[in-house]
Amino acid sequence: MTVRVALFATCLGDTLFPETCKAVLRLLERLGCEVDFPLSQTCCGQMHFNTGYRDETVPLARRLGESFAGYDAVVAPSGSCAAMVRDIYPKLLDSDLPGRMYELSEFLVDVLGVTDVGAYFPHRVTYHPTCHSLRMLGVGERPLKLLRAVRGLDLVELPAAESCCGFGGTFALKNSETSTAMLGDKMRYVLDTGAEVLTAGDNSCLMHIGGGLSRLRAGVRTVHLADILASTEEEPWLATR
Numbered sequence: 001m002t003v004r005v006a007l008f009a010t011c012l013g014d015t016l017f018p019e020t021c022k023a024v025l026r027l028l029e030r031l032g033c034e035v036d037f038p039l040s041q042t043c044c045g046q047m048h049f050n051t052g053y054r055d056e057t058v059p060l061a062r063r064l065g066e067s068f069a070g071y072d073a074v075v076a077p078s079g080s081c082a083a084m085v086r087d088i089y090p091k092l093l094d095s096d097l098p099g100r101m102y103e104l105s106e107f108l109v110d111v112l113g114v115t116d117v118g119a120y121f122p123h124r125v126t127y128h129p130t131c132h133s134l135r136m137l138g139v140g141e142r143p144l145k146l147l148r149a150v151r152g153l154d155l156v157e158l159p160a161a162e163s164c165c166g167f168g169g170t171f172a173l174k175n176s177e178t179s180t181a182m183l184g185d186k187m188r189y190v191l192d193t194g195a196e197v198l199t200a201g202d203n204s205c206l207m208h209i210g211g212g213l214s215r216l217r218a219g220v221r222t223v224h225l226a227d228i229l230a231s232t233e234e235e236p237w238l239a240t241r
Contacts, residue, residue: 003111005033006068008076008101011043017203023230024077024104030230031112041067046084051170058092061085065095072100073111077226079103079133079201080169087136103133103201104226105142115145120233122152126195127225128186128209130202131164143201143225150228158198159189167208183212191218201225 005028013021028035045060064085068074074097076082082103089098108114127147133139147155166172166182186209190198198213200206203224210222221239231237 003033004070004072005035005107006041006071006074007035007037008041008044008064008068008074008078008081009037010076010078010081012203012207013077016207017224020077020203020224020226023224023226024075026235027117027226027230028075031108031114031117033112036071038067044081044084046081046088047169049084049088054092057088061089061092061095065089065093065097068097068100073107074101075104075107076101077104077201077224078203079130079137079139080204082106083132083136103137103139104229105133105139105146105201106137108146108229109142116149117146117229119150119229119231120152121150121228121231121237123196124154124156124194125197125199125223125228126156126158126190126193127161128158128165128190128198128200128205129161130200130205131168133201134162139201146225146229147199153228156193156195158195159192160185161189163189165205165209167205169204172208183208187212187216187218190220195220197228198222199225199228 009021025035042063043060045057049057082101085101086098089095164182165186166179172179198220206222213220227237
């Protein structure tokens with residue numbers, strides 16, 4: 001049976017990381033999904049909600065539900081935004097969207113039932129489980145199962161992997177000194193692995209950690225999980241950042 005899927009790009013994906021969204025599209029179509037990108041989709045409202053503008057979040061939540069009506073599943077390359085819909089929306093309004101919203105690794109493993117997606121990525125990689133995917137969605141081992149099945153990929157364990165990177169959206173702005181200290185710890189752990197690539201399911205965290213690593217000229221790239229899983233021998237991932 002063909003699964004009719006809507007791609008939820010998220011604000012960050014739409015504005016800063018469109019290549020990750022294209023990677024999700026290539027990956028899902030390769031796995032037999034019919035994928036749409038509803039142009040009416042907008043912000044999930046997480047920023048509004050987290051900064052206290054909870055009433056203003058409701059119209060955004062309603063709009064997102066209308067945009068994704070009629071699809072079997074909605075897939076986001078972000079544990080953070082998927083968690084906003086799944087965990088917070090039921091507290092804001094009556095909508096069936098939370099039950100159809102999936103973070104990418106959840107959709108691949110739980111809905112499509114695959115761990116080997118036919119990917120090829122010949123690099124030494126370590127994985128950072130982001131806070132919302134880990135603590136709100138409970139994605140657990142799903143991303144690691146997917147990474148272990150990627151041909152050519154050398155997966156190395158990240159020390160203190162479950163510690164926060166210090167981003168947390170506005171947390172990094174309001175608590176910059178604490179955020180910077182947390183980032184310092186995370187970067188040290190990443191460098192200890194000797195990995196060429198740090199991956200995660202959220203470009204927000206990768207942007208934060210990648211910025212720090214770039215300033216250190218550490219030579220470690222940050223690559224979203226979707227970009228790795230979409231990479232094949234015939235169409236390999238090409239560094240764009």
